[in-house]
Amino acid sequence: xxxxxxxxxxxxxxxxxxxxxxxxxxxxxxxxxxxxxxxxxxxxxxxxxxxxxxxxxxxxxxxxxxxxxxxxxxxxxxxxxxxxxxxxxxxxxxxxxxxxxxxxxxxxxxxxxxxxxxxxxxxxxxxxxxxxxxxxxxxxxxxxxxxxxxxxxxxxxxxxxxxxxxxxxxxxxxxxxxxxxxxxxxxxxxxxxxxxxxxxxxxxxxxxxxxxxxxxxxxxxxxxxxxxxxxxxxxxxxxxxxxxxxxxxxxxxxxxxxxxxxxxxxxxxxxxxxxxxxxxxxxxxxxxxxxxxxxxxxxxxxxxxxxxxxxxxxxxxxxxxxxxxxxxxxxxxxxxxxxxxxxxxxxxxxxxxxxxxxxxxxxxxxxxxxxxxxxxxxxxxxxxxxxxxxxxxxxxxxxxxxxxxxxxxxxxxxxxxxxxxxxxxxxxxxxxxxxxxxxxxxxxxxxxxxxxxxxxxxxxxxxxxxxxxxxxxxxxxxxxxxxxxxxxxxxxx
Ligand code: ADP
Ligand code: MG
Ligand code: ZN
Numbered sequence: 001x002x003x004x005x006x007x008x009x010x011x012x013x014x015x016x017x018x019x020x021x022x023x024x025x026x027x028x029x030x031x032x033x034x035x036x037x038x039x040x041x042x043x044x045x046x047x048x049x050x051x052x053x054x055x056x057x058x059x060x061x062x063x064x065x066x067x068x069x070x071x072x073x074x075x076x077x078x079x080x081x082x083x084x085x086x087x088x089x090x091x092x093x094x095x096x097x098x099x100x101x102x103x104x105x106x107x108x109x110x111x112x113x114x115x116x117x118x119x120x121x122x123x124x125x126x127x128x129x130x131x132x133x134x135x136x137x138x139x140x141x142x143x144x145x146x147x148x149x150x151x152x153x154x155x156x157x158x159x160x161x162x163x164x165x166x167x168x169x170x171x172x173x174x175x176x177x178x179x180x181x182x183x184x185x186x187x188x189x190x191x192x193x194x195x196x197x198x199x200x201x202x203x204x205x206x207x208x209x210x211x212x213x214x215x216x217x218x219x220x221x222x223x224x225x226x227x228x229x230x231x232x233x234x235x236x237x238x239x240x241x242x243x244x245x246x247x248x249x250x251x252x253x254x255x256x257x258x259x260x261x262x263x264x265x266x267x268x269x270x271x272x273x274x275x276x277x278x279x280x281x282x283x284x285x286x287x288x289x290x291x292x293x294x295x296x297x298x299x300x301x302x303x304x305x306x307x308x309x310x311x312x313x314x315x316x317x318x319x320x321x322x323x324x325x326x327x328x329x330x331x332x333x334x335x336x337x338x339x340x341x342x343x344x345x346x347x348x349x350x351x352x353x354x355x356x357x358x359x360x361x362x363x364x365x366x367x368x369x370x371x372x373x374x375x376x377x378x379x380x381x382x383x384x385x386x387x388x389x390x391x392x393x394x395x396x397x398x399x400x401x402x403x404x405x406x407x408x409x410x411x412x413x414x415x416x417x418x419x420x421x422x423x424x425x426x427x428x429x430x431x432x433x434x435x436x437x438x439x440x441x442x443x444x445x446x447x448x449x450x451x452x453x454x455x456x457x458x459x460x461x462x463x464x465x466x467x468x469x470x471x472x473x474x475x476x477x478x479x480x481x482x483x484x485x486x487x488x489x490x491x492x493x
Contacts, residue, residue, distance in 0.1 A: 004197040004235065006228050007205050008157035009117075011192040012170055014180045015124060016060045016147040022123040023051030023094065023275075028146050030186060035129075035140040043123075043145030045090030050274050053078070057147035058101065058278060059292055060179040061121045064149060065102030066293050067177050068116050076101045077277040078121075081267045086139055087126040095122035095150075097269040101278075107153075107173070108301060109165045115154035124148040149180070155194065155205065160224035164217050167191055169300075176325055177296055184216050191220050196241065197231045206231075207241040211255055214248055223248045223255055230255070303328060311335070311356050317364055327363065330385060334359050337389035351396075359392050366406060370413045382416030383409075391419045399423065401430040403476050432479040434486065437470070440478060441487055444469045455491055463487060 021028050024042035032038055042049045065072055079097035100120035106113045126141035151170065157163050171182045171189055182189040191214040196206040209227060214220045231241055246255040280287050298306070303322035307313050313321070321328050338355045371379060383391075391408065394400045400408060400423060411422050431437055444466055445452055451469075455462035463484070470483045 003199060004228075004232055005200050005202075006158060006224070007155045007196045007198060007208075008159075008163055008224065009155035009194040009208075010151075010153045010157065010163060010166060011194070012151045012167065013124075013190045013192075014149045014151070014174055014182055015188045016057050016149055017178070017180050018054055018056045018060070018147050020054060021145040022054050022057055022121075022147040023145055026145065030143070030146070030188060032142050035138070036142060038142045039144070043089075044141060051094065051272075053275055053278070054147055055287075057121060059287065060147070061101045061119055061149050062280070062287065062289060063177055063292050063296060064151075064174060064179055065105060065119050066289075067173055067296050067299060068102075068105040068107050068119070068151075070102035070105030070116060070119060072280060072289055073099060073101055073103070073278075074281050075099060075277050075279055078272040078275045079269045080272050081122075081269055083267060085125065086137070087128050087141075087144070089126065089141060089144060093123060093125065094272055094275070095269075096120035099277075101280075107166065107169055109162060109169050112162075114156050114162075114166055117152040117154050119149060119151045122148050122150060149174075155196075155208075160221045160228070163193060163224055164221045167217055167220055172300055172323055176300060187215065190215060193220060193224055193227075195224060195227050195231075197228065197235060206235075207243050209241065209243065209255075210245045211248055212245055212258065219248050219250060222253055226253065226255055297325070300325075311360070312353060313356075313360055317360050320364060321360070330381075330388075331359065331363055333385035334363075334388045334392070337386050338392060341389060341393055355392055355396060358395060359388070362388075362392070362405075362409065366409050367413070370410065379413075381413060383412045384416070387412060387416075387419055394419055394423065398430055398432050398479050401477050401479075404430065430479050431474055431477045432482055434482065437474070437478050437483055437486055440470055440473045441483065441490060444473060444487075445490065452491065463491070466491075 015030060016028075018028050020026060021038070021043055024040050026038045026040050026043055029038060042051055062072055076096065077099045078094050080092040081095045081097070082092040084091060100118040102119040103117070105116035105119070107116060108114075124143050124146035126139055126144035129138040129140060131138065153166070157166060167189075171184070174180045174182050174189075180188055184190075193211045193214060194208045195211070196208040198204065198206045209231070211223045211227065214223060227246075234241060242260060244260045245258045247258045248255055278286065280289060282289070300322045304315075304318045307318035307322055307328075308315060311318075321331055335352075335356055338359070339352060342349070342351055342355070367381065371377060371381060391405075391412065394408075395402075395405050404423075404426075407426065408419060408422050411417060411426065412419060448466060448469060451462045451465050455466070466487050467480065467484045470478055470487065471480060474483075
């Protein structure tokens with residue numbers, strides 16, 4: 001592969017999360033199990049029916065375009081893309097050809113800008129079901145007419161890892177701005193990869209191959225790796241790459257030829273006569289682009305940099321937090337509670353840095369562990385931001401031992417209980433009272449004369465052992481720093 005460079009462009013389809021379908025008032029419910037429930041003469045393509053464009057869907061595409069720095073068209077229109085397939089009842093798909101809603105944007109991945117050629121709006125098809133062993137297929141048209149957004153990138157992606165990261169970041173953004181759940185397993189988001197190779201340094205692109213219907217990030221990554229190898233081998237042998245559409249066989253981990261260019265479709269695009277063009281100018285008053293722009297929340301990348309600057313988080317921690325919108329908001333609510341606490345107590349500002357770090361650490365380790373199993377959300381968090389903040393102050397004030405802290409967080413998580421109550425009920429408090437610790441230390445010294453001798457004759461490690469014994473005697477509740485200081489003082493007497 002060292003001889004060649006990969007040139008990759010992506011096409012990503014995302015089903016929009018609107019209440020109704022794209023051109024009729026049928027429910028848009030991807031979870032509907034009963035076949036052909038959400039259908040009507042419009043999405044079934046009966047003659048004489050008229051489509052009406054879903055305003056929310058148009059707004060969602062504009063919102064996505066704005067989030068990706070696109071130019072929003074002033075006038076946009078729908079076109080018919082004609083082809084026959086049993087899951088396409090109209091015999092054509094309403095899509096957008098030469099006047100898409102959004103053009104010329106970009107998405108930043110790993111500090112590199114990937115150009116977005118266009119984002120347009122179309123409708124999804126129905127689904128074919130092939131019952132096992134049957135000599136027929138079934139058609140479910142619930143999905144037919146679902147608003148579908150398509151994004152096309154410039155051929156600027158250079159590797160399988162970048163392609164995967166692009167898909168991940170795009171998924172993150174559409175989820176963040178609330179236009180789609182973009183669940184790949186459920187088919188809300190589907191990717192296509194265009195890929196060609198060229199000798200390193202050469203300007204002209206080679207012949208591309210399109211890989212269709214990639215339903216996971218892994219499939220995107222693996223199919224590209226496979227294709228790079230396959231194409232490199234052909235080129236090495238002096239062969240030519242055939243322009244074709246290929247599929248991905250996940251079982252064999254191979255791409256396979258589906259159709260060659262000679263058979264490529266001529267879709268005979270023409271303007272959809274039943275839908276008026278969309279006038280997006282302010283003057284027309286149909287869409288308020290500025291208002292849509294104002295509704296976009298702070299996006300993950302900006303949030304990440306703000307978290308690094310404002311809270312002095314590590315880049316890694318800031319990335320994890322910023323990519324989970326709810327967790328990021330939760331984190332900031334806790335910090336604001338802690339700010340109040342610090343102010344009320346009249347403690348100096350430096351303290352906030354320490355508490356912020358402590359909060360980030362507990363959220364990203366213990367809390368994440370409770371929330372997720374194998375990357376899946378398994379439980380909701382019952383802890384209010386106020387209680388979480390109080391929990392952090394208890395740790396900071398040494399009122400709770402570190403093993404007690406874990407137990408307390410789990411209890412708060414499960415019950416939503418108040419930390420000071422749990423502290424008393426469960427006896428998780430840390431002993432910082434010197435006379436109580438002294439009692440334990442006296443016992444430990446009495447019971448371990450050899451170690452005391454060892455320490456006095458210069459063996460530093462013996463102190464560690466005695467601290468350990470003190471912790472054990474106190475069932476982990478003695479404040480270890482105080483115990484250590486007191487032991488040292490006593491043994492030096
Ligand atoms: P088509 O007309 O075959 O759909 P387009 O030019 O519209 O081709 O491009 C479709 C996708 O293919 C885009 O994502 C684009 O970036 C990508 N692409 C175009 N040419 C190449 C190439 N030579 N190698 C890899 N990707 C390419
Ligand atoms: Mg294409
Ligand atoms: Zn309908």
